[in-house]
Amino acid sequence: MSMGKKDDDAAVVKRNAPAGEKVADWADGRLGIYTLARANVRKIFPDHWSFLLGEIALYSFVVIILTGVYLTLFFHPSMNEVEYHGSYVPLQGVRMSEAFKSTLDISFDVRGGLLVRQIHHWGALIFVAAIFVHMMRVFFTGAFRKPREVNWVFGFLLLVLAMFTGLTGYSLPDDLLSGTGVRFMQGAIISTPVIGTYLSMFLFGGEFPGHDFVARFYSIHVLLLPGIMLALVVAHLVLIFYHKHTQFAGPGRRNTNVVGQPFVPVYVAKAGGMFFLVFGVIAVVAGLFAINPVWAIGPYRADLVSTGAQPDWYMGFPEGLIRIMPGWEVNVWGHTLVLGVFIPLVIFPLILVALAAYPFIESWVTGDKREHHINDRPRNAPTRTAIGAAWVACYFVLLAGGGNDVLALNFNLSINAITWFVRVGLFVVPAVTFVVTRRICLGLQRKDREKVLHGRETGTIKRLPHGEFVEVHEPLSQAQAHTLTAHEQYEPYEVGPATDKHGVRRKVSPMEKLRARIAAGMFGERAQIAKPSAAEYEEAAGAHALGHGHANGQHGQHGQHGQGERGSGELSAAGDDGSSVPGPRDREGSRR
Numbered sequence: 039m040s041m042g043k044k045d046d047d048a049a050v051v052k053r054n055a056p057a058g059e060k061v062a063d064w065a066d067g068r069l070g071i072y073t074l075a076r077a078n079v080r081k082i083f084p085d086h087w088s089f090l091l092g093e094i095a096l097y098s099f100v101v102i103i104l105t106g107v108y109l110t111l112f113f114h115p116s117m118n119e120v121e122y123h124g125s126y127v128p129l130q131g132v133r134m135s136e137a138f139k140s141t142l143d144i145s146f147d148v149r150g151g152l153l154v155r156q157i158h159h160w161g162a163l164i165f166v167a168a169i170f171v172h173m174m175r176v177f178f179t180g181a182f183r184k185p186r187e188v189n190w191v192f193g194f195l196l197l198v199l200a201m202f203t204g205l206t207g208y209s210l211p212d213d214l215l216s217g218t219g220v221r222f223m224q225g226a227i228i229s230t231p232v233i234g235t236y237l238s239m240f241l242f243g244g245e246f247p248g249h250d251f252v253a254r255f256y257s258i259h260v261l262l263l264p265g266i267m268l269a270l271v272v273a274h275l276v277l278i279f280y281h282k283h284t285q286f287a288g289p290g291r292r293n294t295n296v297v298g299q300p301f302v303p304v305y306v307a308k309a310g311g312m313f314f315l316v317f318g319v320i321a322v323v324a325g326l327f328a329i330n331p332v333w334a335i336g337p338y339r340a341d342l343v344s345t346g347a348q349p350d351w352y353m354g355f356p357e358g359l360i361r362i363m364p365g366w367e368v369n370v371w372g373h374t375l376v377l378g379v380f381i382p383l384v385i386f387p388l389i390l391v392a393l394a395a396y397p398f399i400e401s402w403v404t405g406d407k408r409e410h411h412i413n414d415r416p417r418n419a420p421t422r423t424a425i426g427a428a429w430v431a432c433y434f435v436l437l438a439g440g441g442n443d444v445l446a447l448n449f450n451l452s453i454n455a456i457t458w459f460v461r462v463g464l465f466v467v468p469a470v471t472f473v474v475t476r477r478i479c480l481g482l483q484r485k486d487r488e489k490v491l492h493g494r495e496t497g498t499i500k501r502l503p504h505g506e507f508v509e510v511h512e513p514l515s516q517a518q519a520h521t522l523t524a525h526e527q528y529e530p531y532e533v534g535p536a537t538d539k540h541g542v543r544r545k546v547s548p549m550e551k552l553r554a555r556i557a558a559g560m561f562g563e564r565a566q567i568a569k570p571s572a573a574e575y576e577e578a579a580g581a582h583a584l585g586h587g588h589a590n591g592q593h594g595q596h597g598q599h600g601q602g603e604r605g606s607g608e609l610s611a612a613g614d615d616g617s618s619v620p621g622p623r624d625r626e627g628s629r630r
C-alpha cells in the first residue's frame with residue numbers, strides 16, 4: 039500500500055517537473071545518459087596554449103566535412119568528355135571532363151560554391167598543418183609515453199590518412215595541375231619492381247589516365263578515407279578522455295591528479311568558442327586568398343605540363359625526395375629498375391615511420407614501465423628534443439627541394455644550385471640541428487639550475503659598504519623552484535659486469551650493448567645537467583642567508599629572504615610528487 043502511495047507521489051512530482059527534466063528522464067530511461075554524464079561532465083582539463091593545437095586539428099576536420107558534404111551535391115565525379123558552356127567566358131567551347139566542368143560550375147554558377155570550395159581547400163591545408171604541429175607538441179613534451187602510445191599510433195595514422203585524403207581531394211577537379219600530380223604518382227607506382235605495372239593498371243583501370251580514376255578517387259576521398267579517419271578521431275578522443283589529459287609540472291600537480299577546469303561548463307564553452315574561431319579564420323583566409331583557381335590552370339591533357347607545378351604543402355617533402363634524387367636506372371635481367379624514383383618512394387614512408395617509432399625506441403632505451411601524466415619541458419629531454427628538431431629540419435629541407443622551381447624563380451637562384459644544396463643539406467642540416475638543439479637545451483638546463491640555486495638575476499647592481507659591486511639576485515618562489523626541479527632524470531641503462539658472481543663470463547647480446555650505448559648518449563653525464571638536489575638547494579639557500587658568496591662570487595643580497603620563504607627547502611627532487619611545495623589549486627579532479 040505504502041509503496042503504491044510513494045510511486046503516486048513521485049509521479050505527481052514528475053508531472054510537475056519542467057519539460058527539460060522530463061525529456062532528460064525519458065532519454066535516461068533509454069540511453070542511460072545520467073550515468074554517462076555523472077562520469078564525464080566534471081572531467082578536468084588542464085589549460086595550456088599548446089593543448090589547443092589538437093583542437094584546431096579537430097575543428098578544421100569538422101569544417102572540412104561540412105564543406106565537403108556541400109561540394110558532393112554539385113561535383114560530378116566523371117571523366118566523360120563534355121563541352122563547356124558555363125559562365126566563364128575564356129573556356130567557352132573547350133572540351134573537358136565532367137569533373138572539371140562541375141568544378142567550374144561550383145566556382146561560378148553555384149551559390150556560395152567558390153567560397154565553400156576555397157574553405158574546403160584552405161581548411162585542408164590548415165588541418166594538416168595543425169596535425170603536424172600538434173604531433174610535434176606531443177613529441178617534444180613526451181606526452182606519447184605510457185599509457186598514450188596507442189593514441190600516438192592512432193594519431194600518426196590520422197596524419198598519414200589526412201595526407202592521402204588531401205592528395206585524392208586535390209586530384210578530383212581533373213585540372214592540368216592535379217592531373218600532373220596524378221601522373222607523378224602513377225610514375226612512382228610503376229617504378230615498383232615486379233608489381234608496379236599491375237598496380238597502376240588496377241588503380242587506373244587500364245593505361246593512364248583511363249576513364250576511371252576520378253570516380254575511384256572520389257569514393258576514396260569522400261567515403262573510405264574520411265570514414266576511417268572519423269572512426270580514428272573518435273577513438274583518439276575516447277582515449278584522451280580515458281587517460282585524461284597530461285599537464286605540465288607545477289605546484290599541486292601530481293602524476294596522480296589533474297589540475298584544470300571541468301569539462302562542463304568551462305571547457306565546453308571554451309571549445310565552442312574555439313570552434314567558431316577556427317571556422318572564422320579559415321573562412322576569412324578562404325575569402326581573401328584564392329586557392330587552386332582551376333579556371334586559370336585549364337583542364338588536364340596528358341601531353342601538357344604547366345610550370346611551377348606544386349602539390350599541396352604536405353606532399354611537398356616526397357616531391358622533394360624525387361626532385362633531388364639523381365636519375366639512376368639499372369637494367370636487371372632485361373628489366374629496367376628506375377632507382378631514381380623507386381628509392382625516394384621507399385624513403386618517403388621511412389621518414390614518417392622514423393618519427394612514429396620513436397616513442398617505442400625511447401621506452402626500450404629507458405626501460406621505464408611507469409605511467410607518465412606530467413609533460414616534460416623540451417629542454418629537460420635534450421636528446422629527444424634534438425632528434426625532433428633534426429627530423430623537422432630534414433622535413434623542411436625536403437620541402438625546399440620540392441619547391442626548388444618556385445624558390446629558383448622567386449629568388450632568382452639557379453635550380454641546380456638549390457638541388458645540390460638540398461642533396462647535401464639533407465644530411466648536414468639535420469646533423470647540425472641536432473647538435474645545436476642539444477646544446478641549447480643543456481644551456482637552458484644550466485640556466486634553470488642556476489636560477490633555482492641562486493635566484494633570478496634582477497639586473498640591479500648594488501655597491502656594498504666596502505666598495506664591491508654585486509648584482510642582486512631575487513630568490514625564486516617555492517612554486518617556481520618546484521616547477522624547475524619537478525622533472526625526473528634517468529640514470530642510463532648499463533650492461534653490468536661481463537662476468538657473473540662465480541666468475542663465469544655472461545653473454546651480452548648485441549641489442550643490450552646497443553641499448554646501453556644509446557642510453558649513455560641520451561642520459562649520460564654529457565647529455566643532461568644534474569638538477570639541484572635538495573641538499574644542494576639547502577646549502578645554497580643557507581649560504582645566501584648568511585650573506586656568503588656563492589659559486590659565481592656574487593654576494594647574495596637575495597639570501598636575506600631565501601630560507602624563510604622557501605620553508606624547509608624540500609624540493610620535489612625525489613620524484614613526480616609536486617605536493618611538497620604547496621601552490622594554487624584550481625579544481626582538482628580525482629583520478630588515476
Ligand code: HEM
Binds near residue numbers: 110141144158200206
Ligand atoms: C581529411 C579530410 C579531407 C581533406 C584533407 C580534403 C581535401 C580536399 C581538397 C584539397 C580538395 C580540392 C579542392 C579544390 O577544388 O581546390 C578536395 C575536393 C573535394 N572534397 Fe575534400 N577533403 C576532405 C574530406 C572531404 C569529405 C569528408 C568530403 C565529402 C563528404 C569531401 C568532398 C570533396 C569534394 C566533393 C571535392 C571536389 C570538389 C572540388 O574540388 O571543388 N572532402 N578535398
Ligand code: HEM
Binds near residue numbers: 092172186197284
Ligand atoms: C586528425 C588529427 C588529430 C586530431 C583531430 C587530434 C585531436 C586531439 C585533441 C583534441 C587532443 C587533446 C588536446 C591536445 O592535447 O592538443 C589530442 C591529444 C593527443 N593527440 Fe591528437 N589529434 C590528431 C592527430 C594526432 C597525431 C598526428 C598524433 C601523434 C602522432 C596525436 C597524438 C596525440 C596524443 C598522444 C594526445 C594526448 C596528449 C596529452 O594527453 O597530452 N594526435 N589530439
